[in-house]
Amino acid sequence: MPTSRSRRYRSLGTRAVPYAAIAPAAVLFAAFFATPIGFAIYMSLRGVHVKGLGLDPHARVEKWVGTRNYSQALGDSELWHGVLRTLAYGAFLLPVMLGLALLFALLLDSARARLTRFARLAIFLPYAVPVVIASLLWGFLYLPTVSPFQPLFHFLGVPMPDVLSNSTILFSVANVGIWGGTGYNMIVIYTSLTALPADVYEAAKLDGCSEIALAVRVKIPMVAPALVLTGLFSIIATLQVFSEPTTLMPITKTISSTWTPLMKIYNDAFGRNDLYEAAAEAVVVAVMMLVLSFSLLRVVNKRAFGDN
Amino acid sequence: MKSYRRVSAGFAGLTAAALIAGCSSSSSSPSGSSSTAQGSGSAVDLTFWSWVPNMDKIVDVWNASHPGVHVTFSKQAGGDAEAQKVLTSAKAHTMPDIIQAEYQEIPTMVSNNVLADIAKQANAVKGKFTPGIWNLVTLGGDAVYGLPQDSGPMLFFYRKSLFAKYGLAVPKTWDDYAALAAQVKQKAPNAFLGAFPTVDPGEFAGLAQQAGAKWWGTSGSSWSVGLDDATTKKVADFWSGLVQAGRIDAEPAWTPAWNKAMDDGTILSWTAGVWAPGTLSSVAADTKDDWGVAQLPQWDASSVATGNWGGSSMAVTTDSKHKDAAAQFLVWLNTDKAATDLLISQAGVYPADTDAQGRVAAPTFLPSVTDFATIAKTAGDATVPTTWGPDVSTAYAAYNDNVGKAAAGKGSLSDAFVAVQQAVVADMKKAGFTVSGS
Numbered sequence: 001m002p003t004s005r006s007r008r009y010r011s012l013g014t015r016a017v018p019y020a021a022i023a024p025a026a027v028l029f030a031a032f033f034a035t036p037i038g039f040a041i042y043m044s045l046r047g048v049h050v051k052g053l054g055l056d057p058h059a060r061v062e063k064w065v066g067t068r069n070y071s072q073a074l075g076d077s078e079l080w081h082g083v084l085r086t087l088a089y090g091a092f093l094l095p096v097m098l099g100l101a102l103l104f105a106l107l108l109d110s111a112r113a114r115l116t117r118f119a120r121l122a123i124f125l126p127y128a129v130p131v132v133i134a135s136l137l138w139g140f141l142y143l144p145t146v147s148p149f150q151p152l153f154h155f156l157g158v159p160m161p162d163v164l165s166n167s168t169i170l171f172s173v174a175n176v177g178i179w180g181g182t183g184y185n186m187i188v189i190y191t192s193l194t195a196l197p198a199d200v201y202e203a204a205k206l207d208g209c210s211e212i213a214l215a216v217r218v219k220i221p222m223v224a225p226a227l228v229l230t231g232l233f234s235i236i237a238t239l240q241v242f243s244e245p246t247t248l249m250p251i252t253k254t255i256s257s258t259w260t261p262l263m264k265i266y267n268d269a270f271g272r273n274d275l276y277e278a279a280a281e282a283v284v285v286a287v288m289m290l291v292l293s294f295s296l297l298r299v300v301n302k303r304a305f306g307d308n
Numbered sequence: 309m310k311s312y313r314r315v316s317a318g319f320a321g322l323t324a325a326a327l328i329a330g331c332s333s334s335s336s337s338p339s340g341s342s343s344t345a346q347g348s349g350s351a352v353d354l355t356f357w358s359w360v361p362n363m364d365k366i367v368d369v370w371n372a373s374h375p376g377v378h379v380t381f382s383k384q385a386g387g388d389a390e391a392q393k394v395l396t397s398a399k400a401h402t403m404p405d406i407i408q409a410e411y412q413e414i415p416t417m418v419s420n421n422v423l424a425d426i427a428k429q430a431n432a433v434k435g436k437f438t439p440g441i442w443n444l445v446t447l448g449g450d451a452v453y454g455l456p457q458d459s460g461p462m463l464f465f466y467r468k469s470l471f472a473k474y475g476l477a478v479p480k481t482w483d484d485y486a487a488l489a490a491q492v493k494q495k496a497p498n499a500f501l502g503a504f505p506t507v508d509p510g511e512f513a514g515l516a517q518q519a520g521a522k523w524w525g526t527s528g529s530s531w532s533v534g535l536d537d538a539t540t541k542k543v544a545d546f547w548s549g550l551v552q553a554g555r556i557d558a559e560p561a562w563t564p565a566w567n568k569a570m571d572d573g574t575i576l577s578w579t580a581g582v583w584a585p586g587t588l589s590s591v592a593a594d595t596k597d598d599w600g601v602a603q604l605p606q607w608d609a610s611s612v613a614t615g616n617w618g619g620s621s622m623a624v625t626t627d628s629k630h631k632d633a634a635a636q637f638l639v640w641l642n643t644d645k646a647a648t649d650l651l652i653s654q655a656g657v658y659p660a661d662t663d664a665q666g667r668v669a670a671p672t673f674l675p676s677v678t679d680f681a682t683i684a685k686t687a688g689d690a691t692v693p694t695t696w697g698p699d700v701s702t703a704y705a706a707y708n709d710n711v712g713k714a715a716a717g718k719g720s721l722s723d724a725f726v727a728v729q730q731a732v733v734a735d736m737k738k739a740g741f742t743v744s745g746s
Contacts, residue, residue, distance in 0.1 A: 050740040052529035054419040054698045055447055057626070072738075145565040166716060251563045253506050253712035257705055270392045272702045272735065273420070275399075 044069050044279035069280035079281060082261045083288075085170070089260075090238040093174040098231055100178070101185035105223075106215045108186075109193045120190070124183035131180060135247035138176045143251060164252040173255075176244045181237075185230040192226035193219060228300045232293065239289055242266070261285045352377045352633045355404035357394070358622070359384040360457075361586070362654040366647060370637060377633045379406070387413075387620070391701065398422045398627075405628035406638065409454050410620040411444040412510070412700045417623075418453055419698045424624045425451040429635035433643045436661045440693045445621050448526075454621030455638045456660035457651070460581030461687035462514045462614050465588070467576050468600040470499075476576075478602050482546060485605045489555040492576060500557040502577045503569075504547050506715045507560040509707035510617050515579065516540050517615030517694050519607050524697030530742035531697060536722070536729040544721035551715060558715040567591050579604060581617040582684045585671035586656030601677050603687060612690045619660070658684055699735050706731035 047065035054060065073079060104123055108116050126134065141147050144160040153160040163172045196219065204218050220227075242262040249255045257271065258264040265285065269278035356367065356379050367381040384390040387410045397403045398420055409417055417423050430452040434442060437456050445454045466478060474495045479485040489501040505511035513523070521539035525532045534540070550556040557575055559566060569575045571592040578584060588599060604614050622641060624634040641647050648664035651657050656672070659665055665688070668681040677683075697703070706728040714724040736743050 048739055050419070050698075052742075053526055053531065054739075054741055055415060055449075057418075057421045060419060060421070140564065143563070143565045145568050250507070251560065251565070253558075253560055253716050256709040256712065258709065267705060270396060271705050272699070273392075273395050273416070274735075274739075 040279045040282055043276055044283050047276045048274075065276070069277050070284070072277060073281045073284050076281075078258045079261060079264055079284075082258055082264050083285075086239055086241060086260050089170055089174055089241060090235065092171065093177050093238055094231065094234055096174075097178045097181050098185060098227065098234065100182045101189055101230065102220070102223075102227065104182070104186045105189040105193055106219060108190055109219070110211055110215070112211075120187070123186055126179050127181065127183040129180065131176075131243040132247050134180050135176050135244045138172075138179070139248050139251050142172060164248075164254055166254050169252070169254045173241075173244050173248060176248075177238065177241065181234065185234065188230050189223055189226050192223045196222050231300075232296060235296065236289065236293060239292070352630045354379045354406060354628070354630060354634050354637065356381045356406040356637075357384050357390055357404045358406075358408040359386050359390060360408065360651075360655045360657065365654055366641065366650045369646065369650065370640060374637075374640075377630075377637060379637060384408075387618070388701075391416075394422060394625075395420055398625075401627050403625040403627040405625060405630060405634045407623055407625055408457070408620050409623045410618060411456075411616070412513070412696045414445065414453055414621070414623075415447060415696050415698045416700060418447065421626055422623075423453040424626045424628060424631050425453065426455070426624050426631065426635040426638070427452040429632070429639050430455055433639055436643050436663060438660075438662065438688065440691055441619075441660050443693065444619075444696075445623075454623035455642045456619075456621045457642050458583065458619050458657035459660045459688060459691070460514070460583055460617045460619040460658075461684065461691045462511075462518070462579055462581055462604050462617050463584070463683065463687055464602045464604050465578045465580060465584050465599045466602065467573060467595065467598055469598050470573050470576050471600070478600070479605045481609050482605045482607055486546070486550060486555075489550055490553075493555050499573060500569075500575050501555065502579065503557040503559065503561060503566070503575050504551050504715060505561065506558055506712050507562070507708050509704040509711075511579065512543075512707070512711075513694075514581070514615030514617035515604075516543050517692050518604060518613050519543050520613075520692060522695070523703070524695050526695065527744060530744040531736060532744050533697065533729065533733050533736065535703060535732055536725040540725055541722040544725055548714075548721040551721070560712070571595060581619070582658040582687065583618070583656065585673040585680075589656075589673040597674055597676055599674055599677075601674070601680060601683050603683070603690075612686065613692055614687045614690050616691050616694065697732075697736070698741065699732060699739070702735045703728060703732045 045064065045066060046062055047068060049061050049063055051059045051061070104119075107113060108119060113119070129137070141149065142163050144150055144162070147160065150160050162168070200218060200222070201214065204214050209217065240262055241260050245255050245259045246263060246266075249257065249259070257267045261281070262285070265278045265281045268274050268281065354377065356363075358381070364381045364383070367379050371378055382404070384393070387408075390408065391410070391413050394403060394407055394409075394417065403422065407422075409423065414423070427450065433455070441456045441459055445456055446452050464478070470476075471478070474492065476488055476491060476495075477484075479488050485501070492499055492501045505515075516523070516539065519539045519542060521534065521537055521543070523533070523535050523537075523540070525534070547556065551558045557569065559569070566575075570578070570588070571594050578588075580587070585599070588595065603612055606612065622638045624631050624638065628634050641651075642659070643661050643663075645664075648659050648661055649667065651659055652664065652668055653672075658668060665681065665685055668684065670676065670678045670680050674680070707724075710724040710727040710731075711721060713719065714721050733743050
């Protein structure tokens with residue numbers, strides 16, 4: 001008798017342990033993830049209606065408007081211009097940043113590399129600079145009247161190029177992101193490189209592989225999972241670009257307050273005080289990013305993670 | 309095993325301590341920090357948001373002389389930043405007791421049930437303010453939504469030494485101004501007579517107001533919106549011509565590059581409100597005492613008119629639990645002699661209280677402009693009255709986007725205003741306002 005009772009007690013306690021273990025995570029998930037998302041979706045289905053001049057304290061009434069905010073968001077050309085702009089921004093930034101990160105990682109990993117620890121630190125350092133500070137820094141470098149490059153151009157006798165003009169602003173903003181993000185991605189790829197088995201290199205060298213061919217034919221394919229990882233994270237981060245254009249906006253007239261989708265959402269929510277429209281736009285953008293991320297993962301899944 | 313458990317226990321303890329520390333120091337409550345001690349045992353504790361420089365010193369004077377009502381001051385970044393914060397916290401019902409409200413934001417705030425009616429205390433001091441300014445805080449009705457603190461009638465500030473150096477005369481009319489701009493380009497190719505407000509809709513609003521433009525108006529229960537009316541287009545075309553001819557600088561203001569241009573004489577004049585001397589002391593510190601002050605160039609040489617740029621009131625919010633005490637503080641702050649003297653000397657505001665206006669001496673940054681009070685009073689009396697609409701922030705954002713683009717060379721400024729008009733009307737209609745004659 002005592003044995004079976006104690007066994008039942010122990011199994012009940014043992015059964016409860018997993019739930020107790022994930023309870024904090026579940027509570028935090030519900031409180032800070034699921035509930036705000038649910039509230040945003042709820043807000044996106046509501047709107048404000050004003051009576052008369054709107055100056056009476058009770059003139060504003062919040063009510064259900066169904067899909068009106070969504071049809072407005074989907075039909076808003078400014079939002080889609082922002083999406084296209086962000087895609088163009090990403091199309092330039094991602095290859096350059098990941099290409100540079102891969103190049104630096106391969107260079108650091110090559111046998112003849114010197115001062116590797118210093119180089120690693122130096123390349124990683126820009127990532128430690130907060131994004132807003134980095135944008136301010138580059139803003140000062142870009143503006144002809146305050147840029148430290150101005151004396152150099154003056155010495156060469158040419159006017160300093162206007163990198164904040166309409167034709168170059170995309171590259172100028174992307175440059176800030178590249179400067180800040182290359183180091184981080186380089187570390188990830190480099191770590192993956194150092195984990196590669198050395199006997200593969202020896203086999204390749206015995207086959208007469210040069211350093212460059214070794215990098216291209218052997219190393220890159222073997223770090224493909226790391227590349228996919230950094231690529232996916234970079235895509236997700238790039239499509240949400242907000243801090244760099246917002247910080248550069250006051251110093252140039254070529255960046256509008258709705259330059260990227262996230263800036264438009266922020267402007268609608270807090271500049272125009274229209275939280276409902278902003279919620280609908282946020283849901284639209286989030287769904288787009290989910291679809292993009294999942295399809296990307298599908299495409300690269302097989303190639304990168306399949307039959308290793 | 310033992311050491312691992314100890315390490316993980318230590319780590320867990322650290323995390324818990326950090327969480328507790330983080331939770332207890334959260335700053336989501338409206339009472340910000342200030343250099344004065346927290347209200348210890350006082351009957352009433354009020355929180356106050358404002359961006360006026362040195363306001364904390366004035367609040368300290370109140371706290372010292374009014375032990376029963378303690379005011380905690382929290383400095384804000386600026387007008388737009390505070391307006392956004394206030395509207396968001398209004399939804400959460402966590403507004404502070406007292407806020408600074410720019411005149412153009414008052415209709416939006418009233419519409420969002422932000423401002424409490426303080427007519428009971430405010431009507432007693434109604435006579436201290438001009439009817440034009442009083443109208444901005446009452447919106448034409450019986451309720452009083454705030455107490456005017458300062459006003460911003462626009463004046464023409466010019467670099468005395470550089471005007472003398474290039475032999476330029478102070479322009480009396482806008483035609484004079486255009487001719488002067490061409491003259492400046494001839495004599496000093498790298499300098500500009502002035503800058504166009506590319507990202508300052510408040511400045512342009514004042515210039516349009518001077519010309520007689522009526523951007524918003526009410527008739528019955530419908531609004532009329534005229535951001536692209538003939539007068540606005542006239543003003544826009546005037547500046548458009550100068551920008552396109554390269555005679556006026558079109559770079560955005562309030563940037564380090566603009567500060568430098570104001571400081572080193574690349575920009576020779578500024579059409580700004582009477583609060584400009586205080587701003588110039590930080591923007592162009594090397595130009596102390598080198599700015600002359602005159603009335604704005606006029607459209608009609610026979611009379612003097614000007615517009616308003618900025619100016620704000622102080623208001624009590626609907627969330628306040630001590631509205632009477634808060635209103636008393638506001639009456640003291642904006643009409644009491646000691647308080648207004650401090651506002652003039654410490655905060656650099658040009659007060660809206662007509663008694664205090666008489667006590668304004670030459671600005672600290674421009675000590676040789678001894679008739680500053682007279683010039684400012686003339687401008688104040690000559691300010692064309694204006695009505696602000698319920699979505700000024702939308703209009704200003706549309707201005708920044710469209711006019712900024714036009715100034716970058718893509719279109720004419722009048723077309724930009726048509727786009728602004730469309731954006732504002734669409735926004736108002738979407739919110740359910742009745743817009744007449746659109």
